[in-house]
Amino acid sequence: MTAQTEQLPPAIAVQGLRRVYPVKPKPVTALDGIDLEVAPGEFFGLLGPNGAGKTTLIKILTTLLLPSEGKASIFGFDVATEAAKIRRIMNMVAGGEQSGYGILTVREQLWMFSQFYGLGSREGWRRVDELLDAVGLGDQRLQRVSTLSTGQRQKMNMARGLLNDPWILFLDEPTLGLDVSAARAVREMVLAWKGAVPGRTVLLTTHYMAEADELCERIAIVDHGKILAIGTPSELKRRVQRESVLRLEVNRLDGGPAVLARLPGVVSAALAADNVEAGTGAQRVAVNLVLRDDSALTGVMAALGAAGSRVLGLRTSEPTLEDVFVELVGRGFADEADAEAVDDAATETADHDAEHHPER
Amino acid sequence: MNTLFPTRETTADPRTDADWTGRRAFETNLRALVGRAYPRVRGLGREPSWIFFEILLPFLGTSAFVLVYRALQAPEAYVGFVVLGGAMSAFWLNVVWMMAGQLYWEKSQGNLELYFAAPMSLMAVLLGMAAGGLFMSGTRSLAILLISTALFGVQFHLTDWALAVPVFLLTMTALYGLGMMLASLFLLWGREAFHLTNLAIEPVYFISGLNFPVARLGALGAVAIATIPFAVGLDALRQLAFPGMPGLAGTPSPQVEALILVAMTVVFLVASQRLIRVIERMARSRGSLSIRWQ
Numbered sequence: 001m002t003a004q005t006e007q008l009p010p011a012i013a014v015q016g017l018r019r020v021y022p023v024k025p026k027p028v029t030a031l032d033g034i035d036l037e038v039a040p041g042e043f044f045g046l047l048g049p050n051g052a053g054k055t056t057l058i059k060i061l062t063t064l065l066l067p068s069e070g071k072a073s074i075f076g077f078d079v080a081t082e083a084a085k086i087r088r089i090m091n092m093v094a095g096g097e098q099s100g101y102g103i104l105t106v107r108e109q110l111w112m113f114s115q116f117y118g119l120g121s122r123e124g125w126r127r128v129d130e131l132l133d134a135v136g137l138g139d140q141r142l143q144r145v146s147t148l149s150t151g152q153r154q155k156m157n158m159a160r161g162l163l164n165d166p167w168i169l170f171l172d173e174p175t176l177g178l179d180v181s182a183a184r185a186v187r188e189m190v191l192a193w194k195g196a197v198p199g200r201t202v203l204l205t206t207h208y209m210a211e212a213d214e215l216c217e218r219i220a221i222v223d224h225g226k227i228l229a230i231g232t233p234s235e236l237k238r239r240v241q242r243e244s245v246l247r248l249e250v251n252r253l254d255g256g257p258a259v260l261a262r263l264p265g266v267v268s269a270a271l272a273a274d275n276v277e278a279g280t281g282a283q284r285v286a287v288n289l290v291l292r293d294d295s296a297l298t299g300v301m302a303a304l305g306a307a308g309s310r311v312l313g314l315r316t317s318e319p320t321l322e323d324v325f326v327e328l329v330g331r332g333f334a335d336e337a338d339a340e341a342v343d344d345a346a347t348e349t350a351d352h353d354a355e356h357h358p359e360r
Numbered sequence: 361m362n363t364l365f366p367t368r369e370t371t372a373d374p375r376t377d378a379d380w381t382g383r384r385a386f387e388t389n390l391r392a393l394v395g396r397a398y399p400r401v402r403g404l405g406r407e408p409s410w411i412f413f414e415i416l417l418p419f420l421g422t423s424a425f426v427l428v429y430r431a432l433q434a435p436e437a438y439v440g441f442v443v444l445g446g447a448m449s450a451f452w453l454n455v456v457w458m459m460a461g462q463l464y465w466e467k468s469q470g471n472l473e474l475y476f477a478a479p480m481s482l483m484a485v486l487l488g489m490a491a492g493g494l495f496m497s498g499t500r501s502l503a504i505l506l507i508s509t510a511l512f513g514v515q516f517h518l519t520d521w522a523l524a525v526p527v528f529l530l531t532m533t534a535l536y537g538l539g540m541m542l543a544s545l546f547l548l549w550g551r552e553a554f555h556l557t558n559l560a561i562e563p564v565y566f567i568s569g570l571n572f573p574v575a576r577l578g579a580l581g582a583v584a585i586a587t588i589p590f591a592v593g594l595d596a597l598r599q600l601a602f603p604g605m606p607g608l609a610g611t612p613s614p615q616v617e618a619l620i621l622v623a624m625t626v627v628f629l630v631a632s633q634r635l636i637r638v639i640e641r642m643a644r645s646r647g648s649l650s651i652r653w654q
Contacts, residue, residue, distance in 0.1 A: 075374040085378035087479040115395025116478040118388030167374035
């Protein structure tokens with residue numbers, strides 16, 4: 001922090017935050033006593049599985065939801081009683097966002113949003129043009145929003161999030177569904193924006209561990225509405241360094257990694273994110289194993305032999321955030337693909353309905 | 361200098377930036393109103409299909425009634441009643457399709473939470489929607505009126521412009537005030553309410569006397585005049601455009617109907633403002649309105 005930002009109240013201060021949704025048949029506790037402080041100028045990440053409470057926390061911090069209990073503030077402004085002030089200095093962008101009106105051009109759409117933040121008309125057009133050049137959409141400025149690709153759309157959403165030059169930017173899975181180069185462009189843009197002015201703060205939720213590792217100065221791992229661990233990426237990785245972290249590749253694994261996770265001395269076992277079939281046609285299953293100590297490996301090998309699995313490779317690996325995540329949460333993100341697919345289907349239904357509206 | 365991400369003045373900090381004057385807040389709401397009206401104004405020239413769906417099709421419906429009245433040798437004023445009704449129907453359709461159901465659609469699209477999170481009043485958004493909608497449907501209405509008048513040779517006998525203009529404007533404020541109120545209600549009630557409104561289009565046309573003088577409906581017409589801005593506005597405009605014509609007797613004078621429209625405007629605007637506050641309170645406490653998956 002610079003001397004200037006040290007005088008500011010915390011960009012985010014959360015104490016004993018609880019949020020309960022009054023749904024039937026029984027209320028759902030999305031946040032269960034969260035305590036968190038993010039300094040001005042910090043790039044902070046929230047990692048957690050679906051339903052962990054990340055989005056609920058962002059909704060509360062962006063004044064869209066009230067806490068059931070506890071307090072939260074943004075730069076000293078209370079989210080419950082000073083929402084108007086917070087809205088003047090923050091913005092948010094979500095992955096897969098379909099906001100706006102397809103009938104407008106990219107330039108027009110962003111100008112419309114600039115008016116919602118009170119920019120003068122000319123100032124709005126100027127700001128839009130600057131941002132479009134910055135996000136690499138200069139050539140698409142006169143293209144209709146409805147014709148943009150997913151990556152272009154997300155770049156436009158990022159430009160929208162920066163229109164009011166916020167002090168704090170909330171990014172909810174901002175690179176979701178983007179190809180590698182588009183995701184990198186978005187990450188670089190956020191870093192450049194944040195780095196331009198001391199005090200600019202970013203809260204990011206992401207499913208991509210490498211993204212969190214690359215961008216975030218500190219990370220909180222959240223599950224079932226609680227913060228399980230918080231620290232810098234290297235602090236978090238050191239948590240699992242005392243254990244043996246291995247990458248195991250086998251030709252088959254009946255019953256999945258859960259079979260290994262139940263063995264004595266195995267802290268966690270999860271499918272590796274890069275799980276692929278080998279080009280030769282033979283199946284190759286990669287599993288990230290965290291063992292209490294190397295002696296547990298004997299039991300693992302015996303279990304694999306008994307199950308008819310052939311070991312194709314075994315090597316120790318440096319702990320990653322995913323290892324930390326798996327140890328704390330008890331499962332990897334790869335195990336959540338089914339749950340995500342259900343969420344996506346629900347969103348797509350809403351999008352499909354919206355397509356039949358005259359302004360779309 | 362990096363013009364993309366300009367460095368702030370060294371004295372600026374988030375707490376100062378969040379401290380707006382009342383004038384700045386008002387100007388932001390005014391700009392938000394213009395911003396939200398913008399897509400509707402721009403959209404007018406972008407989707408030429410509206411010429412077919414919103415001018416030609418209503419015109420065919422109007423033409424059918426004109427031909428029936430002429431076949432029955434009804435007084436020629438009835439042709440004028442139908443043409444005026446056809447022109448005014450564009451506003452009611454706009455209120456139903458693009459006002460009442462709009463916040464519901466905005467929620468589905470993910471716009472609503474961005475509106476909530478922006479430093480403006482949702483009333484500014486509703487007023488912007490109404491202003492843009494009025495511009496859109498005004499164009500359609502004028503087109504239907506001009507084409508029908510030219511083709512069927514309708515003779516208007518409008519002399520009291522000083523009353524006709526305010527009556528038309530009040531009809532619009534009452535009609536779009538109703539639309540703003542319904543927009544909040546439908547967001548609360550969800551998709552079912554939207555379908556019910558679609559079902560209500562024809563009944564409202566009927567009890568408002570879209571193609572005949574509402575006075576013919578007796579007590580039902582009186583109820584319509586007391587409750588539906590489309591009915592009372594249309595009747596007042598018919599009385600002013602075709603003074604003393606048969607079929608119009610039995611309803612309040614245009615002056616009284618103008619007062620009814622004033623009352624409706626006040627009631628609907630106040631109700632929509634209160635409802636939008638309720639909506640925001642509910643959205644924040646229940647989380648069921650702004651978040652589309654809930």
